[in-house]
Amino acid sequence: MGKKLTTRAEDYSKWYNELVIKADLAENSGVRGCMVIKPYGFAIWEKMQAGLDKMFKDTGHQNAYFPLFIPKSYFSKEASHVEGFAKECAVVTHYRLKNAEDGKGIVVDEEAKLEEELIIRPTSETIIWDTYRRWIQSYRDLPLLLNQWANVVRWEMRTRLFLRTAEFLWQEGHTAHATEPEAIKEAEMIMNLYADFAENHMAVPVIKGTKTASERFAGAIETYCIEALMQDGKALQSGTSHFLGQNFAKAFDVKFATKEGKQEYVWATSWGVSTRLMGALIMTHSDDNGLVLPPKLAPIQVVIVPIYKGLDQLEAITEKVLPIVESLRSRGISVKYDNRDTHKPGFKFNEYELKGVPIRLAIGQRDLENGTLEIARRDTLEKSSIPMDEVIGTVETLLKDIQESIFNKAKAHQQANITTVDSYEEFKKVLEEKGGFLAAHWDGTVATEERIKNETKATIRCIPIDVKEEAGQCMVTGKASPYRVLFAKAY
Amino acid sequence: MGKKLTTRAEDYSKWYNELVIKADLAENSGVRGCMVIKPYGFAIWEKMQAGLDKMFKDTGHQNAYFPLFIPKSYFSKEASHVEGFAKECAVVTHYRLKNAEDGKGIVVDEEAKLEEELIIRPTSETIIWDTYRRWIQSYRDLPLLLNQWANVVRWEMRTRLFLRTAEFLWQEGHTAHATEPEAIKEAEMIMNLYADFAENHMAVPVIKGTKTASERFAGAIETYCIEALMQDGKALQSGTSHFLGQNFAKAFDVKFATKEGKQEYVWATSWGVSTRLMGALIMTHSDDNGLVLPPKLAPIQVVIVPIYKGLDQLEAITEKVLPIVESLRSRGISVKYDNRDTHKPGFKFNEYELKGVPIRLAIGQRDLENGTLEIARRDTLEKSSIPMDEVIGTVETLLKDIQESIFNKAKAHQQANITTVDSYEEFKKVLEEKGGFLAAHWDGTVATEERIKNETKATIRCIPIDVKEEAGQCMVTGKASPYRVLFAKAY
Numbered sequence: 001m002g003k004k005l006t007t008r009a010e011d012y013s014k015w016y017n018e019l020v021i022k023a024d025l026a027e028n029s030g031v032r033g034c035m036v037i038k039p040y041g042f043a044i045w046e047k048m049q050a051g052l053d054k055m056f057k058d059t060g061h062q063n064a065y066f067p068l069f070i071p072k073s074y075f076s077k078e079a080s081h082v083e084g085f086a087k088e089c090a091v092v093t094h095y096r097l098k099n100a101e102d103g104k105g106i107v108v109d110e111e112a113k114l115e116e117e118l119i120i121r122p123t124s125e126t127i128i129w130d131t132y133r134r135w136i137q138s139y140r141d142l143p144l145l146l147n148q149w150a151n152v153v154r155w156e157m158r159t160r161l162f163l164r165t166a167e168f169l170w171q172e173g174h175t176a177h178a179t180e181p182e183a184i185k186e187a188e189m190i191m192n193l194y195a196d197f198a199e200n201h202m203a204v205p206v207i208k209g210t211k212t213a214s215e216r217f218a219g220a221i222e223t224y225c226i227e228a229l230m231q232d233g234k235a236l237q238s239g240t241s242h243f244l245g246q247n248f249a250k251a252f253d254v255k256f257a258t259k260e261g262k263q264e265y266v267w268a269t270s271w272g273v274s275t276r277l278m279g280a281l282i283m284t285h286s287d288d289n290g291l292v293l294p295p296k297l298a299p300i301q302v303v304i305v306p307i308y309k310g311l312d313q314l315e316a317i318t319e320k321v322l323p324i325v326e327s328l329r330s331r332g333i334s335v336k337y338d339n340r341d342t343h344k345p346g347f348k349f350n351e352y353e354l355k356g357v358p359i360r361l362a363i364g365q366r367d368l369e370n371g372t373l374e375i376a377r378r379d380t381l382e383k384s385s386i387p388m389d390e391v392i393g394t395v396e397t398l399l400k401d402i403q404e405s406i407f408n409k410a411k412a413h414q415q416a417n418i419t420t421v422d423s424y425e426e427f428k429k430v431l432e433e434k435g436g437f438l439a440a441h442w443d444g445t446v447a448t449e450e451r452i453k454n455e456t457k458a459t460i461r462c463i464p465i466d467v468k469e470e471a472g473q474c475m476v477t478g479k480a481s482p483y484r485v486l487f488a489k490a491y
Numbered sequence: 492m493g494k495k496l497t498t499r500a501e502d503y504s505k506w507y508n509e510l511v512i513k514a515d516l517a518e519n520s521g522v523r524g525c526m527v528i529k530p531y532g533f534a535i536w537e538k539m540q541a542g543l544d545k546m547f548k549d550t551g552h553q554n555a556y557f558p559l560f561i562p563k564s565y566f567s568k569e570a571s572h573v574e575g576f577a578k579e580c581a582v583v584t585h586y587r588l589k590n591a592e593d594g595k596g597i598v599v600d601e602e603a604k605l606e607e608e609l610i611i612r613p614t615s616e617t618i619i620w621d622t623y624r625r626w627i628q629s630y631r632d633l634p635l636l637l638n639q640w641a642n643v644v645r646w647e648m649r650t651r652l653f654l655r656t657a658e659f660l661w662q663e664g665h666t667a668h669a670t671e672p673e674a675i676k677e678a679e680m681i682m683n684l685y686a687d688f689a690e691n692h693m694a695v696p697v698i699k700g701t702k703t704a705s706e707r708f709a710g711a712i713e714t715y716c717i718e719a720l721m722q723d724g725k726a727l728q729s730g731t732s733h734f735l736g737q738n739f740a741k742a743f744d745v746k747f748a749t750k751e752g753k754q755e756y757v758w759a760t761s762w763g764v765s766t767r768l769m770g771a772l773i774m775t776h777s778d779d780n781g782l783v784l785p786p787k788l789a790p791i792q793v794v795i796v797p798i799y800k801g802l803d804q805l806e807a808i809t810e811k812v813l814p815i816v817e818s819l820r821s822r823g824i825s826v827k828y829d830n831r832d833t834h835k836p837g838f839k840f841n842e843y844e845l846k847g848v849p850i851r852l853a854i855g856q857r858d859l860e861n862g863t864l865e866i867a868r869r870d871t872l873e874k875s876s877i878p879m880d881e882v883i884g885t886v887e888t889l890l891k892d893i894q895e896s897i898f899n900k901a902k903a904h905q906q907a908n909i910t911t912v913d914s915y916e917e918f919k920k921v922l923e924e925k926g927g928f929l930a931a932h933w934d935g936t937v938a939t940e941e942r943i944k945n946e947t948k949a950t951i952r953c954i955p956i957d958v959k960e961e962a963g964q965c966m967v968t969g970k971a972s973p974y975r976v977l978f979a980k981a982y
Contacts, residue, residue: 030562030621030622034558035558036555036556036557039553042553042554046554062530063537064530064533065527066527067526068611068658069522069658076596076597089586089588090585091583092584093582093599095582096580105564105567106563106567106573120559130520150642153559155586169556
């Protein structure tokens with residue numbers, strides 16, 4: 001493993017790309033825009049999935065699975081949805097290959113052309129609402145609270161590992177409700193659930209808010225979001241939850257009989273987070289030495305490295321280490337004892353630093369004599385020597401401490417990078433020199449939003465949920481504005 | 492819910508299709524050949540996944556994720572693989588849609604044609620071995636023991652829910668080894684792991700064996716399999732594990748440096764089970780009243796139904812029930828207390844019978860007075876009254892008992908339906924009148940195998956692992972045969 005990473009100061013973007021590769025998280029495949037998620041990266045994603053899945057189930061949701069393919073005509077049914085999604089997608093047109101007539105390789109069999117093309121799902125509202133029509137007849141069938149874990153495809157021209165790939169993994173929730181307030185409550189609850197997960201599992205502080213009309217999901221009445229801030233001052237949309245009104249129910253004719261026997265259209269939400277969260281996780285905490293992982297998501301929470309000369313010393317160390325491993329595991333802590341004799345301790349130290357293992361324990365001959373061991377925390381790189389018989393308690397405390405510390409550090413960074421600006425000049429200056437979120441007045445029009453985006457590349461990330469009423473003037477047009485919205489350049 | 496199922500005796504195939512629908516397991520979608528797995532069906536599949544995933548990890552495997560798309564040219568690289576898989580597949584030819592010029596809907600944008608078509612993976616050997624070439628340099632990189640949970644697509648003309656669908660969910664393991672014996676050991680270990688899972692989680696007895704050359708996986712040197720027997724006497728291949736030799740390593744040029752510094756091709760295995768297992772599970776245990784589920788895979792292991800008149804009685808019952816629910820849950824038993832007031836007890840009884848909930852508890856006014864409750868087991872439909880303070884122990888014992896009983900019942904059925912036959916006449920007669928596995932002598936040639944298949948629809952399911960040497964004559968040609976192989980009609 002070539003050790004040195006490009007530093008963040010040198011080239012943040014290059015640092016990220018190198019880190020993803022060198023920490024064995026993912027790599028580009030031979031298929032344009034599609035990544036391979038490597039075992040170490042996938043183990044982190046599995047921990048995210050497990051955490052989220054439990055939260056979904058605890059709030060009454062069930063998992064199901066809907067088809068990968070969506071008939072082309074389904075997209076045309078919801079007018080704004082087709083504009084947003086039907087354009088950049090993978091289209092299946094044939095269902096057979098055959099040997100080429102010239103004997104060289106295989107070719108598409110033109111006789112096996114589909115009557116109607118199938119789209120690889122970019123999101124599943126259409127196929128799911130086509131199904132819900134059969135499942136929902138009465139108020140007794142509601143609410144319907146489903147989620148699926150799936151792969152989706154959006155044909156992106158410029159891709160980056162985890163942040164933007166043609167195929168990605170995600171979960172998509174699709175719920176159906178009898179009333180508008182209930183659906184809105186669901187969409188808001190999920191936004192809060194996502195924020196809870198981001199902050200308490202990923203240690204990534206987020207701002208909760210709603211999107212402006214032009215940034216809304218295609219087909220939504222309201223899009224709720226959580227926005228994280230990366231170390232380079234750019235925002236990263238980390239999860240969205242949509243109140244869809246009756247748009248999809250009307251497009252797919254999904255009605256239910258109320259208690260009173262009236263026929264009404266069903267109210268809907270949809271919501272999702274994806275492997276993009278991996279990008280947020282990596283960029284929020286990591287440093288020039290490599291990955292920094294929150295203990296709750298680290299596949300290996302503690303690594304133990306023996307420092308020895310000769311097999312006798314290794315055996316003596318191993319004898320001390322095994323009970324520690326067992327004791328930590330019995331407390332639900334994942335531990336790796338790396339006794340490989342093919343690599344030196346220094347190499348191992350670098351590897352686990354690069355891979356963001358939260359705690360490293362090292363034990364050498366002198367430790368054996370003194371009844372001590374060395375404990376090092378990945379986030380601050382601090383090391384200290386502790387009595388061996390205190391190791392379990394120390395590790396447990398330190399794992400909690402690291403989880404909190406990296407959140408607090410990221411939170412301080414976020415807070416220090418929300419700047420209130422009052423003029424367009426100041427806006428452009430701060431955006432250029434400091435970045436981060438800019439709290440500014442805006443006149444509420446798409447035209448002004450577009451102009452700002454074209455001139456500065458900043459977009460309105462959200463109208464924060466806890467926004468304060470504050471009469472002001474749009475920084476661009478001077479028109480009246482009731483509150484500040486948050487701008488940023490974004491991933 | 493329309494209650495009555497077609498009986499197995501009336502029409503086994505119709506019984507199966509109705510059961511899958513009525514028990515809310517899955518249904519056909521609007522996309523030809525693709526199913527929707529409903530929440531109840533998916534909950535069973537999740538339990539299967541969890542059980543298998545733990546077994547894979549306990550034997551040293553890690554999960555990863557590889558792309559959905561495979562460039563067409565990859566298929567051509569392994570000659571026998573392309574014959575087996577490249578024909579019936581979904582082909583992506585374009586990456587964009589556009590509004591139709593006549594304003595009616597959307598059409599494929601002919602300008603967005605891919606230079607090379609992409610195949611939706613029917614299995615991932617090719618894309619994975621293309622990746623392994625980059626990952627494997629030295630003996631230190633071996634063994635590589637990976638698995639992925641994924642959706643795959645094989646364009647089937649005749650589909651049936653779970654048993655044969657165009658898209659299905661599965662896991663596919665892909666391992667790389669330094670030596671031939673190690674790879675063979677892996678393939679055999681996985682066959683044993685699958686059999687262990689089938690028998691001890693699904694309660695489905697299986698026969699372990701190897702496939703004949705013509706039934707082998709396209710690209711394999713040896714295919715190991717587990718074969719289950721359904722109640723109608725047809726076999727169902729439930730899992731396969733392939734020793735691939737160096738075929739894929741050669742096709743994708745994957746070499747490693749041995750300890751001695753020589754360059755050698757890597758040895759491979761691949762193995763998979765799919766949502767087809769759901770079909771095996773359903774057909775092995777269920778009866779004319781509906782699903783019968785093994786407790787280990789039942790989403791709801793115990794359902795409690797109150798039988799009451801008026802809210803006072805319901806409250807009194809609920810007061811007794813809640814501690815039981817809590818106590819069972821604390822023992823890891825999944826319990827549903829169905830206190831819905833929209834449905835009568837009789838309706839609920841039918842519903843849980845149909846859905847195969849292993850144990851049903853019912854409590855009425857007289858039970859309250861007597862300190863008893865009624866316990867009913869789904870497999871035998873036996874009911875009895877037990878003292879309420881014995882319920883926890885009784886449920887625990889009964890869950891174990893049901894798990895064992897349904898396995899023993901299926902095992903007895905399997906054993907009773909392996910018939911040794913010595914002539915082709917007898918073979919045809921038994922196949923027609925009784926079905927099941929037929930142990931017969933075969934001359935080892937593809938020609939005879941083909942002839943038997945064409946004349947009787949029976950195929951060689953496997954050469955059992957524990958086959959006894961027994962010199963004999965092929966029942967068709969009279970040529971020498973060293974042991975009996977197992978024939979059956981199969982799903």
